[in-house]
Amino acid sequence: MAAAAAAAVGGQQQSQPELAASGLALDKAATAAHLKAALSRPDNRAGAEELQALLERVLSAERPLAAAAGGEDAAAAGGGGGPGAAEEEALEWCKCLLAGGGGYDEFCAAVRAYDPAALCGLVWTANFVAYRCRTCGISPCMSLCAECFHQGDHTGHDFNMFRSQAGGACDCGDSNVMRESGFCKRHQIKSSSNIPCVPKDLLMMSEFVLPRFIFCLIQYLREGYNEPAADGPSEKDLNKVLQLLEPQISFLEDLTKMGGAMRSVLTQVLTNQQNYKDLTSGLGENACAKKSHEKYLIALKSSGLTYPEDKLVYGVQEPSAGTSSLAVQGFVGATGTLGQVDSSDEDDQDGSQGLGKRKRVKLSSGTKDQSIMDVLKHKSFLEELLFWTIKYEFPQKMVTFLLNMLPDQEYKVAFTKTFVQHYAFIMKTLKKSHESDTMSNRIVHISVQLFSNEELARQVTEECQLLDIMVTVLLYMMESCLIKSELQDEENSLHVVVNCGEALLKNNTYWPLVSDFINILSHQSVAKRFLEDHGLLVTWMNFVSFFQGMNLNKRELNEHVEFESQTYYAAFAAELEACAQPMWGLLSHCKVRETQEYTRNVVRYCLEALQDWFDAINFVDEPAPNQVTFHLPLHRYYAMFLSKAVKCQELDLDSVLPDQEMLMKLMIHPLQIQASLAEIHSNMWVRNGLQIKGQAMTYVQSHFCNSMIDPDIYLLQVCASRLDPDYFISSVFERFKVVDLLTMASQHQNTVLDAEHERSMLEGALTFLVILLSLRLHLGMSDDEILRAEMVAQLCMNDRTHSSLLDLIPENPNPKSGIIPGSYSFESVLSAVADFKAPVFEPGGSMQQGMYTPKAEVWDQEFDPVMVILRTVYRRDVQSAMDRYTAFLKQSGKFPGNPWPPYKKRTSLHPSYKGLMRLLHCKTLHIVLFTLLYKILMDHQNLSEHVLCMVLYLIELGLENYADEESDEEASVGGPERCHDSWFPGSNLVSNMRHFINYVRVRVPETAPEVKRDSPASTSSDNLGSLHNSRRPKVLQRENSGTAQVFSLVAERRKKFQEIINRSSSEANQVVRPKTSNKWSAPGSAPQLTTAILEIKESILSLLIKLHHKLSGKQNSYYPPWLDDIEILIQPEIPKYSHGDGITAVERILLKAASQSRMNKRIIEEICRKVTPPVPPKKVTTAEKKTLDKEERRQKARERQQKLLAEFASRQKSFMETAMDVDSPENDIPMDITTAEPQVSEAVYDCVICGQSGPSSEDRPTGLVVLLQASSVLGQCRDNVEPKKLPITEEEQIYPWDTCAAVHDVRLSLLQRYFKDSSCLLAVSIGWEGGVYVQTCGHTLHIDCHKSYMESLRNDQVLQGFSVDKGEFTCPLCRQFANSVLPCYPGSNVENNLWQRPSNKSIQDLIKEVEELQGRPGAFPVSISSETNLSKEMESVMKDIKNTTQKKYRDYSKTPGSPDNDFLFMYSVARTNLELELIHRGGNLCSGGASTAGKRSCLNQLFHVLALHMRLYSIDSEYNPWRKLTQLEEMNPQLGNEEQQPEVPILYHDVTSLLLIQILMMPQPLRKGEEYNIIEGTLNLKKNDLYGFKFRPGCLLALISQAHLSEAQLSN
Secondary structure, X not given: OHHHHHHHHOOOOOOOHHHHHHHHHOOHHHHHHHHHHHHHOOOOHHHHHHHHHHHHHHOOOHHHHHHHHOOHHHHHHOOOOHHHHHHHHHHHHHHHHHHOOOOHHHHHHHHHOOOOOOOOOOEEOOOXXXXXXXXXXXXXXXXXXXXXXXXXXXXXXXXXXXXXXXXEEOOOOOOOOEOHHHOOHHHOOOOHHHOOOOXXXXXXXXXXXHHHHHHHHHHHHHHHOOOOOOOOOOHHHHHHHHHHHHXXXXXXXXXXXXXXXXXXXXXXHHHOHHHHHHHHOOOXXXXXXXXXXXXXXXXXXXXXXXXXXXXXXXXXXXOOOOOOHHHHHHHOOOOOOOOOOOOOHHHHOOOXXXXXXXXXXXXXXXXXXXXXXXXXXOOOHHHHHHXXXXXXXXXXXXXXXXXXXOOOHHHHHHHHHHHHHOHHHHXXXXXXXXXXXXXXXXXXXHHHHHHOOHHHHHHHHHHHOHHHHHHHHHHHHHHXXXXXXXXXXXXXXXXXXXXXOOHHHHOXXXXXXXXXXXXXXXXXXXXXXXXXXXXXXXXHHHHHHOXXXXXXXEOOOOOOOOOOOOOHHHHHXXXXXXXXXXXXXXXXXXXXXXXXXXXXXXXXXXXXXXXXHHHHOOOOOOOOOOEEOOOOXXXXXXXXXXXXXXXXXXXOHHHHOOOHHHHHHHHHHHHHHHHHHHHHHOOOOHHHXXXXXXXXXXXXXXXXXXXXXHHHHHHHHHHHHHOOHHHHHXXXXXXXXXXXXXXXXXXXXXXXXXXXXXXXXXXXXHHHHHHHXXXXXXXXXXXXXXXXXXXXXXXXXXXXXXXXXXXXXXXXXOXXXXXXXXXXXXXXXXXXXXEEEOOEEOOOOOEEOOEEEXXXXXXXXXXXXXXXXXXXXXXXXXHHHHHHHHHHHHHHOOOXXXXXXXXXXXXXXXXXXXXXXXXXXXXXHHHHHXXXXXXXXXXXXXXXXXXXXXXXXXXXHHHHOOOOOHHHXXXXXXXXXXXXXXXXXXXXXHXXXXXXXXXXXXXXXXXXXXXXXXXXXXXXXXXXXXXXXXXXXXXXXXXXXXXXXXXXXXXXHHHHHHHHOOOOOOOOOOOOOOOOOOOOOOHHHOOOEEEEEEEEEEOHHHHHHXXXXXXXXXXXXXXXXXXXXXXXXXXXXXXXXOOOOHHHHHHHHHHHHHHHOHHHHHHHHHHHHOOOOXXXXXXXXXXXXXXXXXXXXXXXXXXXHHHHHHHHHHHHXXXXXHHOOOOOOOOOOOOOOOOOHHHOOOOOEEEOOOOOEEOOOOOOOEEEEEEEEEEOOHHHOEOOOOOOOOOOOOOOOOOOOOEHHHHHHHHHHHHXXXXXXXXXXXXXXXXXXXXXXXXXXXXXXXXXXXXXXHHHHHHOOOOOOOOHHHOOEEOOOOOOEEOEEEEOOOOOOOXXXXXXXOOOOOHHHHHHHHHHHHOOHHHOOOOHHHOOHHHHHHHHHHHHHHHHOOHHHOOOOOOOOOHHHHHHHHHHHXXXXXXXXXXXXXXXXXXXXXXXXXXXXXXXXXXXHHHHHHOOOOOOHHHOHHHHHHOOOOOOOOOOOOXXXXXXXXXXXXXXXXXXXXXXXXXXXXXXXXXXXXXHHHHOOOOOOHHHOOOOOOOHHHHHHHHHHHHHHHHO
């Protein structure tokens, strides 16, 4: 029947037109019945031709095309009822024809009765609620609709309900995706015997009608798509075409819902190649068909695609203008030559010509077929329909129709192959799309249904080269955004990386394609094929190399970076999704010994790619300074496959490791990242902005750490286990830039690191070594042990909810499941390590969530500070864990003091990694440990308790992991004289601990006392001299060495490192020395250095015993415990030493050293028997000196205070005697001190940091601790006292126009409209909104002390609840929050100032005096030109004040940046603080108002700062408000340019603003006579009772505030 239909459709289209015409006039049902009867006859040719003619007329493509073109006249010409009516008519005809003359609903019901489909296939779109059962699912992407889920049996299963993001389809009934036990009752597997056969005539008409209907739809799509010359059709045009076609697509969608029988017919129609060829070839005489075919070919060409038969016509041989230059250069001559790339890539490839030197990308042999990227040949309706679906950017209706057909298995296979065929075209369209998010969701909506089926994925992989296509398409996609790498050798680098600033990466446009790749790699058969194909692995490693070294960070050394790029998250997301998740997918199939070959393949090509990368960036042996990239996916691929090879496949590690030279290169960049982390936490990268800290935190964050820091640490562990340990240790300290610190001299100068960063960098280096040597995640721990360790670490930081804990445990291999490996044991592990605290109601009524908290035995035995440090994103979490640990020990009574991090015994190492422990038994590390112990004992600078803790931790690790070498113990009994090394005799820590070091050479100045000392005994001198004299020439003779092999580099670095740590590159004095000045000499005048010898005579054991004395504060405090109980030496674990502080740690180490060596035990006893001299050998320790100095300063301050009090009492008595003789009629005037000015004492301030008391000076100013805040409180004041109602309609407003801010804004706008702008800015005040309020706690400190205090906060490992970088801190005394320091003006206190009564001068003289003082900048005591410390600090605090509020609240001028703005802002700050002071005091300063005890004023200091800066601005005398106020000269009318706006009349000025300007323009502090004069001049005062209160000198604030209130009342 189908063949007959095809013959009829392809027959003469114009036969019997008169019958067709008459058929249109007949009843539709009768016509359909007639045609069905005619087609049922054996000879149905006549009926087929009649039906063909009818369909030709009914389904004419011209009417909707005219409508799509937008012409109303053309649309009207196609049918009387318009396009909508015509389409409805056509669809009615189709329904009648399909039903064969019967009712359409009855026809639908009849077809549904023959539904043989055992699959649900229900398709849903975004936000649909669906279910996923992990118990029943085979594929992690399996999902069920609600109906199928509830009708299936999922009791006790692990399922969840979710809201779909991209859409999906129900998998019920599909045994390839889920287990049959999870099928619902409706979709249980049906046997074919239960399904009746479809009657022959039921779907006969469908087979004839549907081909023409679908062809008509394709014609509509062809004609509706117009490709403009610019960048594609607008979204509006596409939507218009799709809207017109919606009825046809909906009709097809309805057909798919009739069940399997109708879907089978649709499948035959969509995949029938003969039908497609006959209808769409355009070879007939039909003009419409020809035009349609031409538009189709044009659409292909515009998409960068060609039709195979038309290659010569459209010139595929020559690359088009839009062909990617990179593609041409990179792929010419490769095995898979790919001709054209999307023409839209021209813009993307701008500037890529410079990348032509890049090594050619090798593609696999499977990509030889050009159709992957360039050629598309459509052979069926389904293929072209998908082409237009992509071209129209996946309209939802079309996607739903295509997915609804998937239950038909034949269709599913055909559609999957078609989808793969168009994969490159999908990528090109996705890149060009302006709605890439929506399009991505719809692509995944389709692809997840196709590629989740393993059998189908395997089939298309074998038949359609699916893997080759996917990898090639991803490679081409990323090539559009490549830039030259600047890592290492910026000039000559040939490496290219993706540009993370491109939209492709920022918008995650690559996500759907990567998601598909991850999906197919989850199938074992597909992953196996990938891992076996060497060409594919080479191509994939080339793809991964595009991400190697991306998003390079360069440390800013001079100025803060202008623009903080936020591309780093795009880089992290790209590595995780495009590199790491495919890696985890591949690793999940390498779990058994039989898969060894797969791992060998990956490792081989990964190493090749790494070698190419090292060559491309011109890497030799040292990384470029001040650079770091967190993205090394090739290193991480190599590391994780190594780990899997050893852990699961029983591969010999050495068989997959490269040579020593390659291992040295491999360790450099991961080590650079670890050093950079320490630099970032030390604020060395602070000029790069906050984004660099964001990168450091993301690198260790739970979602990334498994794919970032863990592989890096593991790779470094592998390198350390195989490289020379001395070389590795020295490399670590060189990378962390602390080599210069490791000298026995007490002072040094680091050539590569500032002194302020040394402590934290040393801590970082030691902490890294502890992590490297302690971590066992990939070195022997099982999955359950890892899960337990991760869980304990997170719970120790804080109590966690179940969901947050689930989120914080790092995700592991299977990327699509979202399931933690061993998740079935998650609950059991959680119950084993934590107790659940039930939810509780808080007093406010809210409920606190239930939390898990660690069990007591977990704190006691499993708390691992190393794991906590590794997993903390915020440094404060480490302190939080230690605080909780301390609280547990105190509560349980195990330790009352402040404990140190406990030492935790480690899981045994896998035999392949035993070499890692050689780091603990190498001379270089022992030298470092010895040097640091000595420096700590001698109280050298930059050595914290954390450093000591890490040193002891490393020693204990070495004692726990040592090789038994007692056989050579006796050989070393002879002591240091028989030793042939300047430091230690061997490499075993146990024996080296007892080795005494007598002398050490250091570089010191010629004037140092060490030079004059006699040479030590010949034995020791020879011992040291021969080694030190021979060491340096060896280093310098490298060029003459005849053994320039790999290890020559190792030897050089080790010896160079040992030399470096024994010298001091700066002035260094002998450790045992007389007390001398600690000042450094100028860099250019450093004295000549010479070699000197320091007498040490210590061993590690002796240093530990003396350290015990130092920590305990008692001489001879250590007593060997085995002297009382010998059994203690053979006990494996002693609870007494499990928890404690540094003393406990030292005792535990000494006990272990004694138990492991009889010699150590004997030497410890001998040391303890001797009387230990005081340590360190100084007259006064630093701590004691500080204590004595502090007491001395306090005593002097008390004496000075008593002297001042006595002097003040004397002056007060003198004043009282004078005052009693004067009968003053003005009783309200306060008493004035009239003694001479020189007798006034300066104000004394107490520094709350150093404890010193003294006046503030220009060289060493003192300042008030202040908090600067922007405040809009004043702006909300209203003149109307009536309470405001809550608005309930749109007309009502909660912010009325009668607020203070609104009134002043309107006033300023009005003035600026009519008057000169600069004059307007002197007539008003601002700050009603966003004004700066200055508050103080009243405590003072020295400015230099404050800077030191801030520096200590920056270096604090525990982050505070404020931003130190923004200047925020807490007052050292009262802990109130502050963010600036307000300098105190040198001079007397306000209370002690010299106030004088108004003089008897005439008013004219006083006015002239004020004018003279205002115009005399020199009258101000502090000169900016002098650049004193005080002036600098005043300038600094003014910047702080300006930065406190937003620019819009301090820039009101019509000319941005005008000086008038600054002038206005400064006097408005004074106004704001006066107003707020008045509010705080209850509205009246004269009577005291509200309680003022709780708040201290800083107005005096603030006025000094503001006056200093305002007096830098000079007001032209012609426009000086003071002249206008006092009218010294008669005001002349403004002459000149009439167009120029006039000045603001003096009566329009704000009175309070005028008063403040005059006061702040005067020298500070203001005298009473000047105060009277200015007030009277401003307000024209003749009497004292203005504004209803008695005027008193000294109440300036009250006057200003009262004047303001009265003026506001008058203005309203």
